[in-house]
Amino acid sequence: MAALPAPQPDSIFVQIASYRDSQLIPTLLDLIHHAKRPDLLRIVVCWQHAADETIADFWRRGFGKWRKERVDGWAIQHLAYCDAKIELIDVPHLLTQGACWARNLLQQRYGGERYTLQLDSHHRFVDAWDTLVIDMLESLRDESPKPLLTTYLPMYDPDNDDARKSDEPRIMVYSRFSAEGVVLFRSQTLSDWSMRTRPVRSRFYSAHFAFADGHFAETVQHDPGYFFHGEEISIAVRAFTHGYDLYSPHRLIGWHEYKRAYRVKMWNDHTHEAKTRGDISEHWLERNERSFQRNRALLGVDGETTAAEHFGKYGLGAERTLAEYEAYAGISFAWRGVQPAVLKHDLPVPGVQRPDEAVWKTSLQRxxxxxxxxxxxxxxxxxxxxxxxxxxxxxxxxxxxxxxxxxxxxxxxxxxxxxxxxxxxxxxxxxxxxxxxxxxxxxxxxxxxxxxxxxxxxxxxxxxxxxxxx
The missing domain is CATH 2.60.40.4070 (Immunoglobulin-like)
Known part of the structure; x- marks a missing residue:
């Protein structure tokens, strides 16, 4: 990667993984138009696209200052819009290896920006979202040296762009353990949000909205061996064990599209037929099952264990332990257990210590x-x-x-x-x-x-x- 100029104090490295998404360009435009300082945005997109989805689509929407380079085997398309810098990592869609692989590829482009923001490619934003997230993150410095803002944003409908399902901030809450051992989440409105003066503690991590100091993009990179499910709970644990504190914003940042009906997904393209034709090396289900196994081993689900060396830089951190995360989150991976406070969606309490095994087990429900x-x-x-x-x-x-x-x-x-x-x-x-x-x-x-x-x-x-x- 070519040397980048020294980043400015409030610069933001924006990471967007996009798979054949017609909402990508509208999302970029909305992100830039609603930023107070678009000139401080460096937006890098893992642009996983089909042959009929071309760079001309960007030119037609007003993106300019185009140039192209090749880095580590990938073409990088450079563009600009309203002083924001955009880089498209040009990935033909049949060459992708999944969402986490794409996010990892993005993180290799980090250039030392002060902050980093991870998004999906289907969002809308409030005015001055950039100064809002910076102010919220900085308000937490007195209680956390490494705060991380993350949540499931409320919904918008791409077929009715002016409609917003909610103007209330939301917090992630426990939903269930899947049969494969992945902890899954849903969201609910943050109670008394209008009366709150700062973000609130959270147990979990959202892959479609995460804002932190820029070093987060280097310290807790996505594991390219993961496919999709397991991504969020693994990053929550890895971030926590690397010393990051998870928070939900107490003010609305934007909206996210959840319906998926309008866009083609990787599992629509990476099929048995595509593998038989030689278009892809693996069916998406093969990657998915390997990802589930990796997640169970990382977190000790059902008592599975694997040496830490197996995960390398994608393993747990050394500042806190897995047991400390379990005590904080009220979840046992080995027993697929949850504490009543988690089921009631109470806010987590920092510094809680896990008791001995017998007492711990009595506090859990399967x-x-x-x-x-x-x-x-x-x-x-x-x-x-x-x-x-x-x-x-x-x-x-x-x-x-x-x-x-x-x-x-x-x-x-x-x-x-x-x-x-x-x-x-x-x-x-x-x-x-x-x-x-x-x-x-x-x-x-x-x-x-x-x-x-x-x-x-x-x-x-x-x-x-x-x-x-x-």
Whole structure:
């Protein structure tokens, strides 16, 4: 990478990973137009694009001062707009290796800017967002030498660009452990946000909005061996163990697009057919499964262990331990456990120490993710006389259902009623297929479930039992 001029005091290195996204250019324009000091922005985009998505699309929207160089095997397209500097790492979409690989490639372009901002390629922003995030970060220096602002931003709709779902800042909260052992999140409005005078502590990290000192782009780089899921929880832990403190902004910064319907994703392109043709080296599912394994090993999910040397620079930091993060976040990776305060979405408390193992375990509830999957033939095999007398299969005739999950002692762990709207959503062809997420006592592990189908009058049509993991 060519030497860059010395960065100015409030310069921002903006990282954007973009995969075949028609919202990229509108996002760049909005980011620049709403910045108070666009001249202090150096925006680097990992531009993963198809052949019909060309640099001319940028020229037509007013980007200029074009030049091109080649660095480490990649073409870098340099542009400018309203004094902001833009660099596109030119990546043909079939050569990409995933979102985390793209983010890592971006971080190799860091040039010593004072701050760094990580985004997706589908955002809108409030006026003077740049001075707002700087002021918020700097307001935390008295309690943290390395603060990190991160959250899930509220939603906007690209089909109605003037509409904003919310003008309230949001905070990330625990959602569930996935079957693969990844901790997943959702967001909710930050309570009493208008009365707050500074950002609040957070347990988690958002890959679509993270603002920190520039050295974060060097210290906690994305692991290119990750694919997608697992990215956020791994960065949260790695940032914490490197001494960074996680905060949610108490003021609105912008909006994020969540629907995904308008854009092509990597998993639409990196298919079995593409691999057979020789267009790609690996199916996206191969990368995804390897990523899940890496995440379990890094965090010790289900007790898995791997030597720290295996991860190199993408491992945990040395300023805090994994156990300290677990105590702070109220989460046990080894036991897939969560504390009640996490389930209630209480704000985390810094400096909490994890007690001894026995006491720690008693404070946890087990996070369960049970996948319910029954084929139409299974329901017909166990149909009641009432269902057999009907002309349509039991699954098609059902208007509601119930699912009961049992432990090894045949005691009920969880029971859920599925109404008509959810039943329609969970029908996938000839399958009933969905996930049940719930908590139980730590030692009580789901071993079986029973699905019952009912007609409009509440009459039983079929009852099917399945062992979990069989």
């Amino acid at each position: 996070a369960n993710d049970v996948r319910v999957g029954v084929h139409q033939k299974g329901f017909d095999k166990h149909a009641t006389t009432l269902a057999i007398e009907q002309t349509s299969p039991a699954l098609s005739a059902a208007m509601s259902a119930s699912v009961t999950v049992y432990d090894s002692n045949e005691s009920v762990l969880h029971q859920e009623v599925i109404d008509t709207s959810h039943l329609l959503r969970y029908r996938k062809g000839e399958w009933l297929d969905f996930h049940l997420d719930f908590e139980s006592e730590l030692e009580r592990i789901p071993t079986a479930y029973v699905v019952e189908l009912f007609d409009q009058g509440g009459n039983l049509l079929s009852r099917v039992r399945r062992d979990i993991g069989a």
